[in-house]
Amino acid sequence: MKNERVKIRTIKNLTHDVLGIVTDKPAGADFKPGQATEIFIDKAGWEKKGRPFTFICAPQEDYLEFAIKTYPAHKGVTNELLTLKAGDNLIVNDIFGAIRYKGEGTFIAGGAGITPFIAIFRDLKAKNALGDNRLIFANKTVADIILRDELQSILGDKFINILSDEKTDQYANGMVSEEFIKSSGAALESYFYVCAPPPMMDAVGKQLAALKVPEERIVKEAF
Ligand SMILES: Cc1cc2nc3c(=O)[nH]c(=O)nc-3n(C[C@H](O)[C@H](O)[C@H](O)COP(=O)(O)OP(=O)(O)OC[C@H]3O[C@@H](n4cnc5c(N)ncnc54)[C@H](O)[C@@H]3O)c2cc1C
Numbered sequence: 001m002k003n004e005r006v007k008i009r010t011i012k013n014l015t016h017d018v019l020g021i022v023t024d025k026p027a028g029a030d031f032k033p034g035q036a037t038e039i040f041i042d043k044a045g046w047e048k049k050g051r052p053f054t055f056i057c058a059p060q061e062d063y064l065e066f067a068i069k070t071y072p073a074h075k076g077v078t079n080e081l082l083t084l085k086a087g088d089n090l091i092v093n094d095i096f097g098a099i100r101y102k103g104e105g106t107f108i109a110g111g112a113g114i115t116p117f118i119a120i121f122r123d124l125k126a127k128n129a130l131g132d133n134r135l136i137f138a139n140k141t142v143a144d145i146i147l148r149d150e151l152q153s154i155l156g157d158k159f160i161n162i163l164s165d166e167k168t169d170q171y172a173n174g175m176v177s178e179e180f181i182k183s184s185g186a187a188l189e190s191y192f193y194v195c196a197p198p199p200m201m202d203a204v205g206k207q208l209a210a211l212k213v214p215e216e217r218i219v220k221e222a223f
Contacts, residue, residue, distance in 0.1 A: 033119035067147070
């Protein structure tokens with residue numbers, strides 16, 4: 001896929017600062033769940049500003065779908081996406097990304113780091129192969145949890161949330177820690193998938209090392 005112009009079918013808020021964008025799917029968009037592409041806005045002045053975003057749809061769908069956290073303060077691409085509407089175009093490119101499903105395990109996501117896992121879970125659900133996979137999803141508040149209802153319905157009691165900035169009866173409060181990973185029921189001998197902003201990647205990397213999870217069992221990408 002190279003410089004493929006795709007029309008936006010729908011664009012709407014998934015949370016207060018995350019946009020859900022569905023576009024047409026060009027021929028050659030053969031991605032594996034977890035992979036991303038470089039997206040450009042098809043608008044004068046934005047032709048050279050590509051940013052990586054992950055497909056959240058399962059590959060068998062006839063559309064492309066993205067969940068994009070917006071940063072108005074950066075005055076960059078994600079802020080400009082807020083001005084787009086159905087019928088506008090994006091340009092999508094090469095497919096890449098380090099996250100790929102290798103087998104059952106524990107997925108640990110921070111904020112928008114959930115996106116590769118959404119595609120993986122949707123694909124596993126379509127194949128009736130969710131198995132014993134579990135998700136630890138770290139956010140600031142309940143309002144920040146992307147696709148909460150869908151993830152709850154796919155994963156049931158294997159959907160484990162932790163909130164740093166809000167106390168609720170439903171979810172744990174605090175940050176992901178070695179203790180929290182152990183108490184989530186994670187099988188330490190199976191795979192760990194980690195996708196989060198760099199500081200959380202560093203912290204969780206150290207926790208998994210302390211839990212003696214071998215490096216080759218950790219599939220990760222920093223956002
Ligand atoms: C493989 C991969 C896949 C990804 N997939 C997704 C995804 O599916 N969904 C998602 O939401 N994100 C995803 N990301 C992260 C996403 O690409 C970035 O959030 C996005 O590039 C931000 O673009 P931006 O133009 O808005 O801001 P940036 O490119 O971060 O910044 C634009 C400009 O703003 C300024 N700036 C930078 N930081 C700040 C700051 N803190 N305050 C003020 N100004 C600042 C700088 O001058 C910078 O040049 C992914 C990242 C990777 C590596």
